[in-house]
Amino acid sequence: MYRIAIIPGDGIGKEVMESGEYLLDKLDLNFSFEYGEAGFECYNKNGVTLPEETIKIAKKSDATLFGASTSTPGQPSPIINLRKELDVYANLRPIKSYRGVRSISDNIDFLIVRENTEGLYSQIEYEQDNKVIAQRVITRRASEKIAKVAFEQCIAKQKQKVTCVHKSNVLKKTDGVFKESFYKIAENYPNIESNDFYVDATAMYLITQPQNFDVIVTSNLFGDILSDEGAGLVGGLGLAPSGNIGDDHGLFEPVHGSAPDIAGKGIANPCSMILTIAMMLDYLKEYEISNKINKAVENVVSAGKTLTPDLGGNSTTSELTKSIIDEILEGDY
Structure with a gap:
């Protein structure tokens, strides 16, 4: 069983994290989740943007999945500080074009x-x-x-x-x-x-x-x-995953921020989070499932039937998530 630290954060970070957890629940792998707080809402509640408890949760996990955080005036960035605490010194950001997406x-x-x-x-x-x-x-x-x-x-x-x-x-x-x-x-x-x-x-x-x-x-x-x-x-931050890798820890996050302008509308693109999960599974050496996820995203996005507004469609976050999961479970590859 893999122990995954889940840090939703703020804004659409929480929304795409729901998509990510839904995906992980559907995979033929065993995960246990432990939740941590970080970000603007965390600061308003606890007086810090990155509590010590969240750092402890991340350090004892096999990998950490981070949503997004809103900047807090006068306070340190929680994601920058978490990278330093975990000593994840390499940030990997793949850039890839997809058929059907303007690039x-x-x-x-x-x-x-x-x-x-x-x-x-x-x-x-x-x-x-x-x-x-x-x-x-x-x-x-x-x-x-x-x-x-x-x-x-x-x-x-x-x-x-x-x-x-x-x-x-x-x-x-x-x-x-x-x-x-x-x-x-x-x-x-x-x-x-x-x-x-x-x-x-x-x-x-x-x-x-x-x-x-x-x-x-x-x-x-x-x-x-x-x-x-x-x-x-290649179509915007909705298609931009990233992984932070060190000698002992892995911290994975979509490149996009908390996007307060669309938070709560249910239209955030989940692809960046889903592709980020594929990077996390690569880190965990679950290469076959990671490849399936990458291929499913490519097929769904290229088909153009279920896209969020940032990609020119009118689908919701949950609709696009479901289409990708269906493709993963039903795809012959």
């Missing part, structure tokens, strides 16, 4: 590997002499670790190229370390092509030639921004 290109299929523990997201900020300063922390150790993950993911996904994204022409020391660390690790993978681009150029190339990317490895802030751009290439 820049029909053959987009790349992975963004984002360093998850430092950079500007170190949250080290302070005021000094009428200035507000944020420290950007980049270490050789973390840079080498994330580069290794990128090359290993390239092998696992049977890709040919890893691209390092940085801004070392301006951030000469911090991104200089990131770039140097990347090429140091690249020496251990002579059969994989390695190259690098500045982040501004990469932002343009994702629009003009997205099919030329296989695996992108980059720092925390750049990865956050580029992965949202990548989602925009």
Whole structure:
């Protein structure tokens, strides 16, 4: 039996989590769920955005599933802090185009590997002499670790190229370390092509030639921004899953936020959560079921009969969820 920590969070995080739990209940696997609180509503109730009890639940679980959280003014981000507590230093964000969904290109299929523990997201900020300063922390150790993950993911996904994204022409020391660390690790993978681009150029190339990317490895802030751009290439954040992987823990979350503008309307796209669950099952080495989920999402989305408004349809969250689950249970693959 797999022990799964469930942290619904705020807004549509709770709605898509219901879809995720419904899916997990239908699979031919044994799960036990333990629930934790986090986010804006949690802060209003408990005075903290991420209680110690939630951290304990996540640490003793086989994997953690997180919905979404609304930002709380003046308070730390619960998901950033949970990533740090679990030391899940690699954020994996796949970008894939689907038939029937409007996208820049029909053959987009790349992975963004984002360093998850430092950079500007170190949250080290302070005021000094009428200035507000944020420290950007980049270490050789973390840079080498994330580069290794990128090359290993390239092998696992049977890709040919890893691209390092940085801004070392301006951030000469911090991104200089990131770039140097990347090429140091690249020496251990002579059969994989390695190259690098500045982040501004990469932002343009994702629009003009997205099919030329296989695996992108980059720092925390750049990865956050580029992965949202990548989602925009293939139909939006409703199709954007992610996994946070470390040596001892796995934390999985859809890329989208809590979307308060549509929360409670029952129209949130559950595909990002469902694809995120497929990533979680990969992490748990349940590859056959993970592949079925990915294929079912692809088939249902491509058919175009049951789509939520963000994908051009008029179906509800529960209707799309049911269509995908029916495809998983009935599909011959």
